[in-house]
Amino acid sequence: MRKRDTTGDFITITPGGPTKGIQLSGSWTINSAALIETEIADFQKSTKDSAISVDPSGIRELDTVGAWLIKKHFGHAPGIGPLIESRKNLFDFLPGKMEARTAPSKPSSIFHFFSHIGKTAIDRLNFLYAIFVFIGKIFSRLLSNFLSPRRFRFPSIVRHIYETGIQAVPIIALLGILMSMVISYQAAIQLQKFGADIFTIDLSVISILREMGVLITAIMVAGRSGSAFAAEIGVMKMREEVDALKTIGMDPIEVLVLPRVIALILVLPMLTFIADIVGLAGGSLMSLLLLDIPLHQYLDRAQTVATPTMFAVGMIKAPVFAFLISVIGTYQGMNVTGSAESVGKLTTVSVVQSIFLVIMADAAFSVIFSRAGI
Amino acid sequence: MGALVEVKNLINRFGTQTVHEDLCLTLDDKEILGLVGGSGSGKSVLLRSILGLNTPKSGEILIDGVNIQALSVKELLEVQKKWGVVFQNGALFSGLTVLDNVALPMREYTDLSPGMIEELALYKLQMVGLEPSAADKFPSSLSGGMARRVSLARALALDPKILFLDEPTAGLDPIAAAAFDNLILSLREALGLSVLVITHDLDTLVTICDRVAMLVDKHIVMGTIGDMMASEHPWIHEYFNGPRMRAISKNPHKETA
Helix, strand or coil: CCCCCCCCCCCCEEECCCCEEEEEEEEHHHHHHHHHHHHHHHHHHCCCCCCCCEEEEEEEEECHHHHHHHHHCCCCCCCHHHHHCHHHHHHHHHHCCCCCCCCCCCCCCCHHHHHHHHHHHHHHHHHHHHHHHHHHHHCCCCCCCCHHHHHCHHHHHHHHHEEEEECHHHHHHHHHHHHHHHHHHHHHHHCCCCCCCCHHHHHHHHHHHHHHHHHHHHHHHHHHHHHHHHHHHHHHHHHHHHHHHHHHHHHHHHHHHHHHHHHHEEEEHHHHHHHHHHHHHHHHHHHHHHCCCCCHHHHHHHHCCCCCCHHHHHHHHHHHHHHHHHHHHHHHHHHCCHHHHHHHHHHHHHHHHHHHHHHHHHHHHHHHHHHHHC | CCCEEEEEEEEEEEEEEEEEEEEEEEECCEEEEEEECCCCHHHHHHHHHCCCHHHHCEEEEEEECHHHHHHHHHHHHHHCCEEECCCCCCCCCEEEHHHHHHHHHHHHHCCHHHHCCCCCHHHHHHHHHCCHHHHHHHHHHCCCHHHHHHHHHHHHCCCCEEEEEEEECCCCCHHHHHHHHHHHHHHHHHHHCEEEECCCCHHHHHHHHHHEEEEEEEEEEEEEEEHHHCCHHHHHHHCCCCCCHHHHHCHHHCCCC
8 A cells, every 4th residue: 555656656747848847646645645755855856946837637536644745845836726726625624834833942961960860859858748748647547537436447448458468368378488498498508518407497487487478478468469559549549539539528548548558557467477387387398308307306496496576576577568568559549640651650669669668677677676686 | 335334233232131133324425424322322332343342243344345344453454544533531542642642643554754743743733723732731631622632633643534433522511512513514524524423412413413323222213303303203202302402403503404
């Protein structure tokens, strides 16, 4: 379709006629517009004569693109009149002249560089301010709900417990077992060199209970549920459902945010517990396979290593991580504006930020615990 | 020259619910056909079937004499270039500016130079009555009427022969709606378009439609407004002789149909 017409070009210069002129022919439509465009350019290079006469009688088809090209390049040429007359409807409909679009002026690159840094810094500060305002709103809602507990949205909380918790059990369990296998395997290879095989158990038990169990669970939940929070609320925001809630007099924080935050804070410790248990089971399996340590010996060793404090150190982090993940997810969701693109962008941002914050918080916990000598 | 769009014996069924039963419809060359029917009568399903977005249980859909169900993807693309669709709320791509929305089909399907595509897109925007200053806006900052116009400009980007409009004037103020109706009429004159317009707007129906296709009892009843008003069918009678219709008919200057 886009091939060059075999019958000839779209523009032919009349050879040796009484007056110098050109003939237009073929189908002047969008499908051949690219070819016509180059032919016009060639033609305009070859002649400077603007008053050349044009014979458009050979044009077979004409659409808005063709008409626009003719009007633009041959609009005032002698001989074009009959065509414009015969297709009056089409030509009359074309806008008279192309109004120039004022392109936004681009500042110099050095200015752009510094203004970009400044803007980003201000954005970050604004974000920090906004997130604290958001957290403040959540807590004020929480307090007022405690004063009248019937305002807690229990069905909604239960739904989110099911979606973020129960449905996540298989993947969390699988991750827990894989993680402990990886740790045990690496530890066994190194420690066997020193004949200290038995310390593989110490290493895997400590790292699972203190760090890996809760961290892996939190990262998985951030990817699974934090993103879901952002996307769900974001789409509701985009479709003005959030505005609809407000006009009915319902507070979006109470209806949308609080149930998610509460559900996740309840759920993450439970998932962490599952990851811990499954991780220990994975550790026992690995010590049986790699080190030929039977189960009862593994249990003996694990019991001496794993103190209640150690378990508590892991578990205490879970609600904090859950709070971070749910606040970031819901906050980014509430920040969505009109476009589908912004839903995608803010969902990504919510996952990145919540995983980042989880690891930051974990580092902070490590420092605090080591200072406290736990 | 036969009909541009021809639907033959279309049957659509969802579960046990039959939406269309042996439905037939034709859209003639350079005709504006209004498709009306009660809410939930299956107008949108019919449009989606014609556009190939919904596979019917049985029946044929001929676009310019070609059965679209029998086509390969490549052949279907040639048919798709012959039509432009304006969805109910514009369905503009929210991540692209107005200009890019209109330029997208041209970038995808023509070899035109980028400069020319931009010029053409601006020109199409002017054709539907938008200022060039709107070109750099994003769809989320447009009013309903403007979004509808941008969507129309996008539908016209490849100079189609057939235009499908899904409730183009719904939610527009009377002035904007009348302006949109006039735009459709002058587009038909200028470009020789055939238009299938789904509408609940009786003004649109009376002002621009040559014929009316009424979706009632899973079938299409076709005719002019006059035929419809004279119809014996109770539902059609009520539709075209209701208080709203009488109010429009009283204004003789609008009686162009």
